[in-house]
Amino acid sequence: MAVYVYAVARGDHPCRLDGLTGIGSGEPPVRVVESAGLRAVVSDVEEEVRPRRRDIAAHQAVLDRLLADGTPLPLRFGYTAPDDDSVRRVLDERAATYLDALAGVQGCAEYNIKAGQEQSVLLRSILDASPRASSLNDEILSGHTDPRLPLELGQLVAAEVEARRSTASTELIRALAPMARAYVVHPPTGEDFLNLSLLIPRDGEDTFLDAHAGLARETGEGVRTRVAGPLPPYSFVP
Known part of the structure; x- marks a missing residue:
């Protein structure tokens, strides 16, 4: 059998x-x-x-x-x-x-951190911070039909989204990784920009969760983080 x-x-x-x-x-x-x-x-x-x-x-x-x-x-x-x-x-x-x-x-358990950002909040933040993006958006909304305008705006926004997500991911990893014995960055899915697994010592779980809670309050506008754990260490099996 x-x-x-x-x-x-x-x-x-x-x-x-x-x-x-x-x-x-x-x-x-x-x-x-x-x-x-x-x-x-x-x-x-x-x-x-x-x-x-x-x-x-x-x-x-x-x-x-x-x-x-x-x-x-x-x-x-x-x-x-x-x-x-x-x-x-x-x-x-x-x-x-x-x-x-x-x-x-x-003596460890796995914790998984996922981070994403509301698209509407992110877009508004980019338009507020970028005069060129804001100008292009206003021209499009006013009725200009030049096909180059939405193309340029789309490229500008896409580049800014990628830069902001990269910065946010780096900051989250930099803050949380020192508390882990090891960590693995997985490909994110959906609207998430970070999918991070950390191997956290059981005697350091409270410190880790407190740190995550603090980061969740301090992350950028519209950014949300979710934590799952303690989990068996699936990401750390050879």
């Missing part, structure tokens, strides 16, 4: 899994496979793994339980192995890599 793998932990992690059920229609118990000083947290799975709401919640519940007692290396949703022996072979073959990675994240 195939096994679904949730995470890899150090051999001394308590892995308190009582009461947890794994993914799949049978809600199998979650258990541990051990080898090479490591513990893989798994459950049996019979059907094809799909990202159903109940299964995603079960996956996250296992990782949250593990994170409460020590930092594991989380696997992305959907990872399966043919059987327990296959899991042990992977633990044996990658023992040095896993142990190094676990040492790197020990």
